[in-house]
Amino acid sequence: MANYFNTLPLREQLNQLGVAEFMDSAEFADGVNALKGKKLVIVGCGAQGLNQGLNLRDSGLDISYALRKEAIEQKRDSWKNATDNNFTVGTYEELIPTADVVINLTPDKQHTSVINAVMPLMQQNSTLSYSHGFNIVEEGMQIRKDITVIMVAPKCPGSEVRAEYLRGFGVPTLIAVHPENDPEGKGLAYAKAYCVGTGGHRAGVLRSSFVAEVKSDLMGEQTILCGLLQTGSILSFDKMVEKGIDAGYASKLVQYGVEVVTEALKQGGITAMMDRLSNVAKIKAFDLSEELKDIMRPLFQKHQDDIMSGEFSKTMMEDWANGDANLLKWRAETGETAFEKTPAGDVKIAEQEYFDNYVLMVAFIRAGVELAFETMVEAGIKPESAYYESLHETPLIANTIARKKLFEMNRVISDTAEYGCYLFDQACKPLLADFMKTIDTDVVGKNYNDGKNLGVDNRELIQVNEVIRTHQVEEVGAVLRRAMTAMKTIKTV
Amino acid sequence: MPEAVVHIAQLNVQYGYKTVLDGLDWEINKGESWLLGGKSGSGKSSLARAISQATNADGKISISFDHSSTLNPKVHYVPNWYQFTNLEGDRNFYYQQRYNKQQKNDTLTVYAELLHFGEKENLDFSDIADYLTLFGFDDCKNTQLIELSSGEHKKLQLLQAIWLKPQLLIIDEPYTGLDKQTRKNLNQVFDALIEEGMTLLLISNDTDLPKQITHFAEIQNGKLAEVDSAEDFSMDELRQQKTLPYFLQQEPAFYSDTILQLKNIGVRYGEKEVLKNVSWTVKAGEKWLLQGSNGSGKSTLLSLLNGDHPQAYANDIYLFGNKRGSGESIWDIKEKVGIISPELHWYFDKSAKVWQSIASGFYDSIGLFRDLGFDKQQKVNQLLDFFDLLPYKNDLLTSLPLGKQRLVLLARTIIKNPTLLILDEPCQGLDQAQTTHFNEVVDELCRHGKTLIYVGHYESQIPNSIEKKILLEKGEVKAIETLLEAV
Numbered sequence: 001m002a003n004y005f006n007t008l009p010l011r012e013q014l015n016q017l018g019v020a021e022f023m024d025s026a027e028f029a030d031g032v033n034a035l036k037g038k039k040l041v042i043v044g045c046g047a048q049g050l051n052q053g054l055n056l057r058d059s060g061l062d063i064s065y066a067l068r069k070e071a072i073e074q075k076r077d078s079w080k081n082a083t084d085n086n087f088t089v090g091t092y093e094e095l096i097p098t099a100d101v102v103i104n105l106t107p108d109k110q111h112t113s114v115i116n117a118v119m120p121l122m123q124q125n126s127t128l129s130y131s132h133g134f135n136i137v138e139e140g141m142q143i144r145k146d147i148t149v150i151m152v153a154p155k156c157p158g159s160e161v162r163a164e165y166l167r168g169f170g171v172p173t174l175i176a177v178h179p180e181n182d183p184e185g186k187g188l189a190y191a192k193a194y195c196v197g198t199g200g201h202r203a204g205v206l207r208s209s210f211v212a213e214v215k216s217d218l219m220g221e222q223t224i225l226c227g228l229l230q231t232g233s234i235l236s237f238d239k240m241v242e243k244g245i246d247a248g249y250a251s252k253l254v255q256y257g258v259e260v261v262t263e264a265l266k267q268g269g270i271t272a273m274m275d276r277l278s279n280v281a282k283i284k285a286f287d288l289s290e291e292l293k294d295i296m297r298p299l300f301q302k303h304q305d306d307i308m309s310g311e312f313s314k315t316m317m318e319d320w321a322n323g324d325a326n327l328l329k330w331r332a333e334t335g336e337t338a339f340e341k342t343p344a345g346d347v348k349i350a351e352q353e354y355f356d357n358y359v360l361m362v363a364f365i366r367a368g369v370e371l372a373f374e375t376m377v378e379a380g381i382k383p384e385s386a387y388y389e390s391l392h393e394t395p396l397i398a399n400t401i402a403r404k405k406l407f408e409m410n411r412v413i414s415d416t417a418e419y420g421c422y423l424f425d426q427a428c429k430p431l432l433a434d435f436m437k438t439i440d441t442d443v444v445g446k447n448y449n450d451g452k453n454l455g456v457d458n459r460e461l462i463q464v465n466e467v468i469r470t471h472q473v474e475e476v477g478a479v480l481r482r483a484m485t486a487m488k489t490i491k492t493v
Numbered sequence: 494m495p496e497a498v499v500h501i502a503q504l505n506v507q508y509g510y511k512t513v514l515d516g517l518d519w520e521i522n523k524g525e526s527w528l529l530g531g532k533s534g535s536g537k538s539s540l541a542r543a544i545s546q547a548t549n550a551d552g553k554i555s556i557s558f559d560h561s562s563t564l565n566p567k568v569h570y571v572p573n574w575y576q577f578t579n580l581e582g583d584r585n586f587y588y589q590q591r592y593n594k595q596q597k598n599d600t601l602t603v604y605a606e607l608l609h610f611g612e613k614e615n616l617d618f619s620d621i622a623d624y625l626t627l628f629g630f631d632d633c634k635n636t637q638l639i640e641l642s643s644g645e646h647k648k649l650q651l652l653q654a655i656w657l658k659p660q661l662l663i664i665d666e667p668y669t670g671l672d673k674q675t676r677k678n679l680n681q682v683f684d685a686l687i688e689e690g691m692t693l694l695l696i697s698n699d700t701d702l703p704k705q706i707t708h709f710a711e712i713q714n715g716k717l718a719e720v721d722s723a724e725d726f727s728m729d730e731l732r733q734q735k736t737l738p739y740f741l742q743q744e745p746a747f748y749s750d751t752i753l754q755l756k757n758i759g760v761r762y763g764e765k766e767v768l769k770n771v772s773w774t775v776k777a778g779e780k781w782l783l784q785g786s787n788g789s790g791k792s793t794l795l796s797l798l799n800g801d802h803p804q805a806y807a808n809d810i811y812l813f814g815n816k817r818g819s820g821e822s823i824w825d826i827k828e829k830v831g832i833i834s835p836e837l838h839w840y841f842d843k844s845a846k847v848w849q850s851i852a853s854g855f856y857d858s859i860g861l862f863r864d865l866g867f868d869k870q871q872k873v874n875q876l877l878d879f880f881d882l883l884p885y886k887n888d889l890l891t892s893l894p895l896g897k898q899r900l901v902l903l904a905r906t907i908i909k910n911p912t913l914l915i916l917d918e919p920c921q922g923l924d925q926a927q928t929t930h931f932n933e934v935v936d937e938l939c940r941h942g943k944t945l946i947y948v949g950h951y952e953s954q955i956p957n958s959i960e961k962k963i964l965l966e967k968g969e970v971k972a973i974e975t976l977l978e979a980v
Contacts, residue, residue: 036820054803060822086807166801167842168824168858202862 001112001140003310005211013380016179019209020382022480027192028201032059034186034193041066041099043092043114044106045078047158048131052105052198054085055165059197064088066095066102066118096121101190103129108416109320111135119144125183127190132217133210134416136178138313149181150191151210154200155388156396157412165199172484173200174388176208204483206384216381218307220389221417223300223375224368225397227424229258230334230406232364235429235436236444237339239360245445247338248345253354253445255344257361259402260354262395269391269477270366271469276355277362279456281448286464288363288443293371295435299427300375303420308379316419324415330422331410340405353447360444366468369394373473383476391473392480496523497557498661498692499544504552506539508892513539515715517552523559526693528702530726531711533894533924537696538573540712541663544694545570558660562690565614569659571650573666573696573895573922600638603630603649610653621656627678628652629788632765640762643835643921644670644787655682662686663694668701669922670835672786672950676701698726698924728926729896737937738875744942745912748829749814750777752913752944753798756809760793760802760968767793768968777912780945780958782976785965791948792834794965795915798946800826813912827857831911833902833919841890847901848886851876854905876904880934896927903931907938914938917948925954932956 042053043066057063065082069091072079082089096118106114127148135141143149154161156171164171173195177187195201233254240250264273274282306312319326369391376386400409410418442448499521506514513536529537543550545568558566611618628648647670668676683703687693700723710719711726758771768790785791796802800823810817842860849861852873877883880900920928935956939945949955964972
């Protein structure tokens with residue numbers, strides 16, 4: 001199978017990369033009608049599969065689960081998830097031929113084998129749904145021409161998809177129709193109805209394309225979301241220990257700090273995050289992040305280039321074929337870092353202290369979010385898509401670090417994200433070696449304001465504020481966040 | 494001169510601009526046990542918290558322990574609001590979560606929780622065996638915390654407290670949500686512990702108490718005032734009779750003569766059968782009482798009726814004339830049902846303000862995600878006035894006394910004038926006067942064609958309009974009876 005994106009002429013590449021329309025809620029007035037009475041069969045019953053299915057059924061749709069024979073015979077967790085909640089469960093052979101819509105919610109790596117097994121069983125003129133476009137775009141899977149291919153991708157973990165639905169809201173969702181597979185022109189209507197069924201229409205829906213989703217998703221997860229949070233966490237912890245800060249304190253500051261800091265980011269963007277610092281600390285964080293942006297820009301660009309050219313997916317698929325040799329090696333190394341092995345100390349850290357004593361992380365996050373966003377937009381991805389895959393998701397990933405550090409983060413994210421994260425981390429640490437030599441505990445471990453005259457030059461502060469507030473990620477973010485009226489505060493501390 | 498166990502001098506507690514305790518003095522001597530009662534919002538819980546964290550108080554609190562006693566030289570405080578965390582230390586639960594089955598274990602089991610507590614406090618596990626039986630926990634050792642009902646959570650907290658046997662035990666609202674038998678057992682345990690030398694401090698307005706309570710007090714103007722008995726506590730002022738807002742005097746929408754019909758319902762979680770063979774029909778306009786001991790399956794049964802329980806799809810249930818799972822959405826059902834339950838309250842949005850909380854009832858959402866039109870805004874304001882809640886409209890729901898919070902949730906529930914009202918222990922944690930007030934309002938509401946299902950442990954504390962009763966025992970229907978018509 002050839003990389004789909006690379007088969008397209010440049011204008012069509014740009015055309016598909018540029019699909020990003022923030023949808024008006026009036027577009028969902030038809031509710032779930034387009035799917036009412038249709039038979040929806042979900043393949044896979046993990047966190048996304050189960051929770052989306054529960055929501056869709058509670059919205060009045062007909063849901064059942066197709067699982068592999070072995071999963072049913074051995075009563076695996078996916079089988080238990082589905083049967084314990086009273087869904088009909090059957091093999092591919094039993095259920096797929098009856099399906100009007102087949103919803104593929106298996107892990108990315110299994111897509112090729114799942115689709116190869118499912119496609120021959122699918123009815124004429126039925127519909128196939130994905131929640132990630134890797135299989136279509138990077139692996140170049142060709143779907144039978146009578147089949148409609150759509151994507152509905154809630155931008156949250158499965159448990160949140162359920163929790164938000166039940167409280168009468170939803171999670172921001174991305175939908176798309178694959179232009180090669182929309183023979184009857186019904187794709188968008190189906191994707192919208194599916195999105196309503198999961199509650200996504202209440203929290204802001206972005207209409208995207210398979211290409212834009214994949215190229216931006218890969219970029220976001222490798223760089224700011226997982227890669228930089230991993231690198232920044234490890235470097236910060238090591239620096240504090242090196243400079244004599246108590247290891248338990250350092251471990252706690254790093255583990256929870258990123259969550260506290262990005263909570264402000266989620267509610268009000270880079271501006272709100274930076275505004276939590278005193279004026280002097282804000283200027284310091286700004287200077288550090290400008291420096292970080294200069295140093296890391298070539299690395300961000302390399303990642304984007306490799307994603308666009310297909311180089312990234314090619315090397316990763318080679319690693320798949322090689323029994324995940326690199327992935328497993330890097331995973332083991334992450335588990336052995338001093339940060340991972342030092343439990344968070346039994347010390348109380350006040351919410352504000354996470355900002356004041358961790359200016360470095362604020363700088364890392366501003367640099368990472370802005371760089372990822374800028375690099376994506378330069379590559380032809382629309383700002384709305386870039387926002388979702390950079391700023392929007394950062395707090396969600398930070399929450400996984402707060403739970404159980406980097407190991408947990410890497411367990412929760414997809415293998416694709418994990419692989420990209422390690423790639424970035426391997427390259428970023430040496431790149432920042434010189435920068436880290438200039439870092440002391442005033443920006444990581446101790447209160448930056450201590451012993452300082454807190455006065456600032458008005459003009460300098462105004463200029464810094466201006467640069468932060470007028471960045472495009474802030475302008476787009478302000479519009480998109482308005483639709484997510486009731487974002488829940490995530491708190492583990 | 495008896496030796497003081499607790500000595501408090503000039504204790505001050507302030508929340509924002511509000512003075513709660515104002516130079517409070519108190520001496521608790523050895524051999525005394527106290528009941529603290531009186532008006533909601535008078536500062537009882539604040540006082541209990543202050544004693545339990547004596548070191549942070551503004552004022553002097555000294556606690557002395559008897560080192561010759563067999564009891565643990567400790568202070569243990571059981572708050573009336575309790576939050577457990579999942580295995581990842583997270584508290585982001587949603588209230589229907591216990592009905593949604595996932596293979597991954599999210600929370601500890603009851604057994605593991607007790608083991609953990611025992612290890613932390615250095616307790617002997619064999620000491621708890623009798624209590625487990627007494628509190629009916631023998632079957633739930635392997636139940637996950639998330640699967641417990643609110644009454645069972647309360648019992649678990651109490652279980653830990655009496656297992657610890659502290660020299661000073663402070664419990665805020667010990668009886669909330671407990672069934673009659675458990676309550677009786679608990680009082681016997683308290684009496685035995687007091688005889689062993691424990692000093693017990695209870696906060697409650699109940700009158701069904703341990704025999705060994707020796708002193709009674711309430712807080713007046715931030716200071717302690719002793720009274721003779723539990724009957725002498727000051728009560729909240731009775732509310733002025735107000736006319737029900739016009740929109741609630743209208744008959745709710747009519748869908749079907751039969752509101753609900755259940756045939757041989759069964760729900761099981763793994764080994765545990767929560768409901769067995771339950772059949773029940775409720776006709777339009779009927780007023781039902783649902784009773785059963787803690788863990789008998791009441792909440793699970795109600796969750797099937799409200800669209801909250803995924804097992805509803807596998808059972809033979811008709812709601813408002815439609816078979817469950819015939820293409821309706823849970824929002825179609827919720828629109829017709831007004832519900833309050835301890836769980837709903839427990840997991841309610843912590844950031845919600847009073848006005849928003851009530852307004853969210855139009856959409857059955859936890860949190861308000863839309864702007865209200867003029868007509869709906871008016872209804873919110875009318876209800877705020879009806880429940881005397883206007884002064885609180887911009888306050889955080891959680892900052893109100895419990896009784897007021899319940900009224901807010903009742904207002905939220907009725908604002909859409911639902912056809913069916915489900916009130917699951919709505920008066921949990923309310924005192925006698927508040928309960929009477931609450932039930933009068935329910936009676937008033939029900940005069941206009943509503944159907945009611947009411948859960949309450951005490952028949953002396955139910956609305957007058959109740960006509961029928963269904964009793965659950967271990968997940969089965971034990972009895973269905975018609976009560977005497979209210980005169």
